[in-house]
Amino acid sequence: MATTTATITLSSSDLLSDELALSTTATLTEAGNSTGVTAAIGLSRVTISDTSETTLFDASAYTDDKAHKIYIKNTSTTATQYLLIKVGGAELGRLYAGDFLFAPWSADTTSTDSDVTATPSASGMTIEYMAFID
Amino acid sequence: MATTTAAITLTSDLLSDNISVSASSTLMKAGTTADGLDQIEYGYIDLPTGDEYDLLATTPTAGKASKLYLKNHSTDETLFISVTQNAQAIGKLYAGDWMFIPADFHDAAADIAITANGGTNQFCYAIFHEGTALATT
Numbered sequence: 001m002a003t004t005t006a007t008i009t010l011s012s013s014d015l016l017s018d019e020l021a022l023s024t025t026a027t028l029t030e031a032g033n034s035t036g037v038t039a040a041i042g043l044s045r046v047t048i049s050d051t052s053e054t055t056l057f058d059a060s061a062y063t064d065d066k067a068h069k070i071y072i073k074n075t076s077t078t079a080t081q082y083l084l085i086k087v088g089g090a091e092l093g094r095l096y097a098g099d100f101l102f103a104p105w106s107a108d109t110t111s112t113d114s115d116v117t118a119t120p121s122a123s124g125m126t127i128e129y130m131a132f133i134d
Numbered sequence: 135m136a137t138t139t140a141a142i143t144l145t146s147d148l149l150s151d152n153i154s155v156s157a158s159s160t161l162m163k164a165g166t167t168a169d170g171l172d173q174i175e176y177g178y179i180d181l182p183t184g185d186e187y188d189l190l191a192t193t194p195t196a197g198k199a200s201k202l203y204l205k206n207h208s209t210d211e212t213l214f215i216s217v218t219q220n221a222q223a224i225g226k227l228y229a230g231d232w233m234f235i236p237a238d239f240h241d242a243a244a245d246i247a248i249t250a251n252g253g254t255n256q257f258c259y260a261i262f263h264e265g266t267a268l269a270t271t
Contacts, residue, residue, distance in 0.1 A: 011138070099199070
């Protein structure tokens with residue numbers, strides 16, 4: 001069985017009076033069991049020439065209601081440039097220059113397809129993204 | 135200014151070539167490299183099955199660079215929390231899973247809602263933000 005892990009470390013010495021030092025690792029498994037995920041898409045890299053909304057993950061192409069995970073990074077180095085990330089048309093948030101996200105994704109198609117899209121704030125921005133598939 | 139760093143490493147032996155993806159980001163306020171996110175809300179919740187927990191009582195200013203970290207601390211692999219925003223399904227965090235996302239909270243309906251499934255789930259969260267003023271809707 002393949003082993004896939006995701007580790008995050010959050011640290012700060014001056015956000016709080018006490019030092020923030022959080023690190024955790026998750027082994028990515030199928031929904032409801034301990035079998036590792038069996039597929040991956042990417043790592044992909046795309047430059048969007050304009051500021052149009054672009055679909056990174058199309059829910060209809062994946063099995064609904066699973067334990068998929070997605071990773072998206074804004075590779076820009078210009079502080080004011082961001083990617084507006086939406087899931088199923090709902091605005092999740094902005095990834096500013098250098099920011100990344102890692103999230104579960106159910107690929108839900110029950111009512112609205114939970115497609116994951118990115119809308120760049122400027123033309124010519126580059127996105128890296130990948131998915132681990134249940 | 136506060137300096138907070140988020141670093142991620144993804145590894146896998148799924149492919150013929152090993153996957154090893156790393157990224158690190160300093161959590162800055164929106165649109166600047168001069169000032170870091172300087173406020174945090176942190177919690178640990180026991181959530182009985184079927185109950186929903188709304189992550190925010192107050193709403194960070196819309197259009198900013200707020201970040202949300204969320205981890206399911208349950209150890210039973212069949213337990214999970216469903217994560218939705220404004221009734222839109224995002225995904226499910228099974229036991230031990232975590233997520234780190236930008237969180238816009240652009241209006242009062244855009245809070246992140248957590249629902250426990252399969253039994254009582256324990257989860258922790260941290261929201262890094264730059265203000266709690268409610269958005270004008």
